[in-house]
Structures are given as C-alpha cells and as structure tokens.
Amino acid sequence: VAVKASELVAVPPEIEPVHASMLKINPLTAWRLLHGYVDLARGDWLIQNAANSAAGRAVIQIARELGCKTVNVVRRAELIDELRTEGGDVVLVDSEKLRDEVKGATNGAPIRLGLNSVGGDSALRLANCLAFGGTLVSFGAMSLQPLKIPTGLFIFKDLRFRGIWINKWYDEATAAERMAAFNPIFDMAKRGLLKTKVEKSYPIDDANAAVADAMQSKRSGKIIFEFNT
Template sequence: MKRAIFRQHGDPAKVIEIIEEDDPTPGPFEVRVRNQVMTINPADLLSIEGRYGAEPITLPATPGVGAYGIVDAVGEGVTRLSIGDAVLPVGGGFWADTLILHERMAPKAPAGADPEQAALMRANPGTAHLVLTDIVDLQPGDWVVQNAANSNVGRMVIRFARERGLHTVNIVRRADVAEALTADGADAVIVDEGQDLAAAIAAAADAAPKLALDAVGGTATRALGGALADRGTVVAYGLLSGQPNEMDARDVVFRDVRLQGFWLFDWYRTATPDKMRELHAFLEAKLAEGVLQTDVDARYPLDQIKEAVAHAARGGRNGKILLKGDHNA
C-alpha cells in the first residue's frame, strides 16, 4: 500500500512524501478499504504547515479527511459491510490508497453516487449546513454575510441559504467568480479591493445581517463584525490568513456582537447519533438532488502528491483538487 506522510511542518509541496508499506489485514470488526478518491482541503494544507488549530499532532502524520473507497476485506465479526461495498470513511489520515477502519467508521456511500462527489459530500457541505442551522435562529428573509464565498463551503452556504429563503452577501477577491455565485443564488457579490467592507455590506443588503461566516481571520473578522446587526454573531470556521481573529471592542461591548468558532470534527465528537444521522440524511438527499455538485479543477494520482498539493495551494482555481488511488476500477 501507499500513503502520504509529512515528517516535519513546512511547505506542503516540499515536506509531503509517499511511502510504501505492506498491505494491512483487518482485525475483528474491521474492514480494509481501497480508496478510489481522496480530497484535498485547505485544512489539510494548514495542518502540514503547522498552522491549523488542532496542533500539535504526532509526526510523522498522514493528512486527509474526505475519501471514497471500496471494501475488499472484512475481519471477524463484521456484520454491516461486505466485500464490494462502497464507503465514505470517517476520521482522518485518508491520503492513502488503503485503510483499515472499524466498520462503524466506514458508513456506506449513497447508492449509485458519483465517487468524486460522494467523497466531497461530508466535510464542506456539512460545515455549510450546520453553520446556517445550529448557531443562530435564522428566518426566511434574514441576511447572512460571508467571506471566501467562492470556496466550496461558501458556495454550499449560498445554495442552502437560497433553499431556506435566506439572503446572502458574498465577499470574494476575484470578479470573475461573481457569475457562478449568482447562478448558485447569491443576492450580492462584493469584490474585496481594500474598500470599507462594512459600508459595502450595508449598501448591498436591505437589512443588517444576523450572521457572518468567516473563513479568513485577522482583520477580515473585524470587517464582518462591524457589518452585523446588534447581537449578531460572527462564526469563525477557517483561518486562511493565518492571523488571529480581530474584533472591534465597540462592536463587542456596545452592540453585543459575538465571535464563535465552529469545527466540524468537534461537532462529530459531541453530536448525538440521531444528530449525525439527521445530518447524513440531509447531505445524501442534497447529493441525490444535485445540490452538492462540486467543480473539480484537477485530479492527480497519489504518486503525484507534491504536484497535487502545489496546485491546491495556488490561487485562481475554479474547483477542488482530488487524489486518485491505485485501485480504481
């Protein structure tokens, strides 16, 4: 089997490497999964760089939180899965062509789903759905503002908000993505060119937003907080800038604007089984409806991991970068 590892933090394209190991054998209640698709997310790159919030981690480490694979061996006592079943692994360390998982960590993929879209189903769409539903009581007609709106999470937020009758103001850095976001259902797109963002948001929305979604951090958090209604909430779910979140004391003290974090991995650690089933049922339904369709910019075999992470780190992309396993049918 092959898997990607990094032995030290640094530039992903420089520190990531592929190692080969003997094929593992599943133990009791375990299954062996041959990955066909693995996803690359910003959090993976930040983790390799040592800039992700979950640090410190034990090195060497294997990144990756999204995958689609096929069960090709089962251990004693496995009852829920059979050889040939398609699964969506839960957990991490998935940049490998072969995994050993407890059967409860290998839920079946939706029947007939496209492997690439299924691999992308859980992380970004799950975050988008939960930040819209679990934090602020939003009603049809309310406004939401977000930065990094051209990210996969951002585009899912736009689509889910539209379905719920919510309005969105979407901040991006490139004018050429505005048309795609409008097609997704964006009510307003603001190209960040160094202007007063709070004023631009106020001009774009007919009511002050109750919720802001921040994937950037640093001064971007301050701009979102300044645009919110009194007692509004900024949800920080990413840190693309690598800078600490900033808030204006006038917004925090005198208008009760709040900053709250969200991390999907932590949500899974604390959610009840019923909540997890509810989320997965929602995502499977949206996948079947085509709502979760995600653009893919390029695909690389696992052996070309350095090229893949370098591509994923570049600006100007119009879709996800995927890794492909050696066991594709």
C-alpha cells in the first residue's frame, strides 16, 4: 500500500498498539465534540446519551481531563456504577423524568452542550435539559429514529443543532488542525488516561464469530481482530 506521507500521523511508541489503532475514531470524535461547538470552561457541565458507547466513554475521560463535568445518560441501570468508576460525574437511566433528574443532580447548573448519538425521543430529552442558547451536537442515530425538535426549542430557548462526521472533518482539516487534536489525545493515552475498552479479540480466521459477537447489543467493549506478524 502506498500513501502520501502528508496523510500519515506518527503515533508515539509508548502507546499500546491496540489502543493506538482506535484513537482516530472515537477519541478524536470526542475531542472535536468537546472543542468544536461550545467554549467550555473548567467546572462546566455537559450531557450525553449512549454514554456507555466507546465515544461516550472517551467523552467522559477527556472531559475529566479538561475539568468539565458530565451527565451521562444510559438505558440500563447496571451501567451506572461502571461509568461512575470510569469518571462520570452523574449517570442516569433515560426516562421521561430526565430533565427533573438532571436538574436535581446538578443543582440546576446550566448545561450548554448536549451530545446525541441516539436520536428520536432520547435526543429530545437531551435538548430539553439544555440551557438557553445551548447546543445539541448529533453524531449518531442508534435508535434509527429522526430528531424530533419542537419549534418552541428554537423560539423560547434559542437552541443550536449541529452535526459532525469525523471523517469529513479529518479530510478537510489541515495538518496543523489534525495535530492540535491528536497531540493532547496522544498525551492522555501515554499517561493511561484515555483507553478504549476491548471486550474480545479474534484472529482474522474467526471473522464470522467476531461479527456475530460485535452485533450483540449488550457488549461492553470493542471487538477487534488480531493479525499475525
């Protein structure tokens, strides 16, 4: 395979290869979500759904390093302790009472950034938790349902709705912009502060089993291939 040298990024050798191989997707997405839309300061709150996903866990880790606090919304109560252990400040099960529960858990602190990778009713519940002038950034649609945004959220809360596809951002970013994101990610990875959870690895000969495992909805980490060298 021949590629342009300008398209390559040198990964520090201190980073374990499995984790290094995944830094460009979810950790890079998380970094852009936290830096591309709202100017967050230390102590600020943000909220996200699908917080147990690889991107959600990366958001928790990076936000903690930045001094920001996270409200993490999940579908299953058994994930609460796990995500708290990983650094999530507040972990709540998604429900119709979400706005009131968020207000109570944060003492009514304004939340200016919401991160949505589910869509449908879950995205609407996130939007309802945002402060006036807040921003909801969508980067996935796990529910396969469209966004449901009432006109009142535009008129009375002046919310912004944005989206990101990290591959498009990467293709359009300059080398300097890419490294401005990669360098702090590399630094966190070298210090053991940024890891993508791996549930199981498979040899390439077991591709069918790997794909079947990856399709399980309740897995807690990535399914990866190991290649013989």
